[in-house]
Amino acid sequence: MNIIISGYGKMGKEIEKVCLKRNHKIIAKIDNEADWQNISDIDHSSSVVIDFSMPDVAINIFLQCFKLGLPIVTGTTGWYDKFDQISEQCKLHNGTFFYAPNFSIGVNIFFKANTYLAKLMSGMIDYKAKINETHHIHKLDAPSGTAIAAAEGIIKEHKKLTTWLLNEDGTEKQLPIFSFREGEITGQHEVVYESDEDKITLKHEAKNRDGFALGAVLAAEYIFGKKGVFNMADLMRQML
Numbered sequence: 001m002n003i004i005i006s007g008y009g010k011m012g013k014e015i016e017k018v019c020l021k022r023n024h025k026i027i028a029k030i031d032n033e034a035d036w037q038n039i040s041d042i043d044h045s046s047s048v049v050i051d052f053s054m055p056d057v058a059i060n061i062f063l064q065c066f067k068l069g070l071p072i073v074t075g076t077t078g079w080y081d082k083f084d085q086i087s088e089q090c091k092l093h094n095g096t097f098f099y100a101p102n103f104s105i106g107v108n109i110f111f112k113a114n115t116y117l118a119k120l121m122s123g124m125i126d127y128k129a130k131i132n133e134t135h136h137i138h139k140l141d142a143p144s145g146t147a148i149a150a151a152e153g154i155i156k157e158h159k160k161l162t163t164w165l166l167n168e169d170g171t172e173k174q175l176p177i178f179s180f181r182e183g184e185i186t187g188q189h190e191v192v193y194e195s196d197e198d199k200i201t202l203k204h205e206a207k208n209r210d211g212f213a214l215g216a217v218l219a220a221e222y223i224f225g226k227k228g229v230f231n232m233a234d235l236m237r238q239m240l
Contacts, residue, residue, distance in 0.1 A: 006053050061074075
């Protein structure tokens with residue numbers, strides 16, 4: 001399979017390593033608008049774009065891929081308020097779009113455990129819930145897409161919680177997410193339920209970027225030859 005890497009930063013370089021290990025061919029590395037203009041001049045059939053760019057350019061990258069008929073996998077976050085627009089454009093162009101706030105298989109197991117724990121805790125009125133997330137100082141969006149996904153998973157299953165808010169305690173119906181940016185931390189996500197008597201913690205801590213890169217490449221392999229909008233739930237169903 002041919003791979004086009006969109007965003008050749010730290011994650012882009014990890015993607016490249018995994019692709020080569022899995023015998024895929026990197027045919028282009030895109031890091032600016034001029035690079036996109038060159039894509040139309042090369043044979044990009046049998047190709048998938050893997051995107052880890054920036055929130056302010058992600059939308060244009062998605063639309064560009066749809067117009068060029070390129071399937072795209074993206075781990076870029078900070079654009080989810082435009083999800084309906086992107087989904088419609090994908091369908092309009094008969095495109096292929098795979099999005100995920102986090103490609104780590106471990107994180108997606110964490111998501112499953114998170115929703116199950118939320119069900120158990122829903123009737124426990126003495127416990128106050130919160131999410132803590134910590135990333136490196138270069139991450140621009142807050143809270144992280146992973147933290148938002150975890151919050152939405154809790155809200156879906158919890159009887160009292162109806163919304164989340166950032167860096168505030170909020171009311172009994174609001175789930176607080178506290179975001180921290182420190183050093184070069186790859187990613188830590190922690191769901192906490194605390195009462196006056198005890199504390200229950202569910203935590204995922206990424207040791208490096210390898211798991212994110214592998215998950216993104218697995219997603220590219222999964223969508224090859226498919227049409228539509230996909231996410232990690234689709235990939236996990238195939239794996240489990």
